[in-house]
Amino acid sequence: MTNTTDTIETAVIIGSTRDGRFGPVVADWIAGHIAAREDMTVDVIDLVQTPLPTVFPAFGQGPSDEVVAQLGAVSPRLARADAFVIVTPEYNHSFPAPLKNLLDWHNEQWHAKPVSFVSYGGLAGGVRAVEHLRVVLAELHAVTIRNTVSFHNYGEVFGTDGKPSDPGPDVAAKAMLDQLTWWGQSLRQARSVLPYAV
Numbered sequence: 001m002t003n004t005t006d007t008i009e010t011a012v013i014i015g016s017t018r019d020g021r022f023g024p025v026v027a028d029w030i031a032g033h034i035a036a037r038e039d040m041t042v043d044v045i046d047l048v049q050t051p052l053p054t055v056f057p058a059f060g061q062g063p064s065d066e067v068v069a070q071l072g073a074v075s076p077r078l079a080r081a082d083a084f085v086i087v088t089p090e091y092n093h094s095f096p097a098p099l100k101n102l103l104d105w106h107n108e109q110w111h112a113k114p115v116s117f118v119s120y121g122g123l124a125g126g127v128r129a130v131e132h133l134r135v136v137l138a139e140l141h142a143v144t145i146r147n148t149v150s151f152h153n154y155g156e157v158f159g160t161d162g163k164p165s166d167p168g169p170d171v172a173a174k175a176m177l178d179q180l181t182w183w184g185q186s187l188r189q190a191r192s193v194l195p196y197a198v
Contacts, residue, residue, distance in 0.1 A: 007041050008184035010034050011081035014046045015088040015099035022120060022154060025162050027087045030118050030149070033173045034085070039181050043077055047098045050074045052105055071105060078109035083116070083184035084142075088129045090121040095129035103136055110140040112196040114183035116176050117148045125152035141198065143183060147176040 012031050016023040027044055034042040050073040057063050063071065078084075088095045103110075115137050119126025127150050134144045149172045151157050151164075159165045190196075 007039055008082045008181050008188075009041050009043065009080055010083045010085060010180070010184070011077060012042055012044045012085045012087060013099070013102065014044065014048070015086055015102075016096050017048050017051075017098045018089075018096070021089070023087055023089065025158060026118055026120050026151065026154070028162060029158075029164070029169075030085055030087065030173060033170070033177060037177065037181075040083075040177065043081065045074060045077055047102060052098075052101055054101055056104070074102070075106060075109065078106055081109075081113065082188050083114045083180050084110075085116050085118060085180070086133060087118045087120075088126055088133065090119065090124060090126040090129040093128045094132045099133075100136070103140065107140060108198075110137065110142040111198065112141060112143070112187050112191055114143045114145055114180055114187060116145040116180045118150075118173075118176075119148065120151035120154040122153060125150035125154075141196070143187065145176060145179050145183060147172070147179050149173050149176055 012027050012034070014023040014027045024046070031042045031044050034040045052074065053067050053070055086099070088099060117130045117133065119130050130148055130150070137144055149169055151169065157164050157166065164170065
């Protein structure tokens with residue numbers, strides 16, 4: 001079931017669970033942009049607060065009651081979302097394992113929904129992680145947004161107030177969220193008219 005109001009319910013996913021991670025700072029920043037818009041609402045999903053199991057049931061078998069309970073902290077929130085913003089660092093030229101685990105535990109929750117990305121890292125700014133995510137999300141029938149926001153050498157970009165010291169990322173965030181909203185509204189309308197064909 002999806003949101004039937006004019007606002008786009010957007011799940012912001014913090015993809016890193018590493019000790020000392022910077023992800024929550026970036027997630028708070030983009031969530032603030034979403035919350036300030038009249039056409040979007042925000043739900044921040046932190047994989048530290050909602051850990052998922054890493055052992056999958058045998059192929060063709062359903063998860064145990066215990067696993068279903070763990071998934072219950074995340075799965076309904078993904079299903080409700082009209083759109084997603086994935087906040088990811090780059091580990092070894094790709095994205096973190098807990099984020100892949102989240103993707104692998106879910107399927108129809110991603111179908112015909114738009115996904116945008118905010119990445120951060122060193123010189124590359126996490127862009128290689130985003131390119132890997134695009135391939136995985138295509139397999140899950142999601143639509144990835146062209147515009148992204150990437151923070152290169154993120155430690156030099158954010159001030160002590162948790163915001164970028166340069167206005168460039170704020171401009172980029174608006175452009176990305178404008179696209180995400182357009183796709184969110186369009187795909188939600190399409191799903192309401194005709195169920196998505198898998």
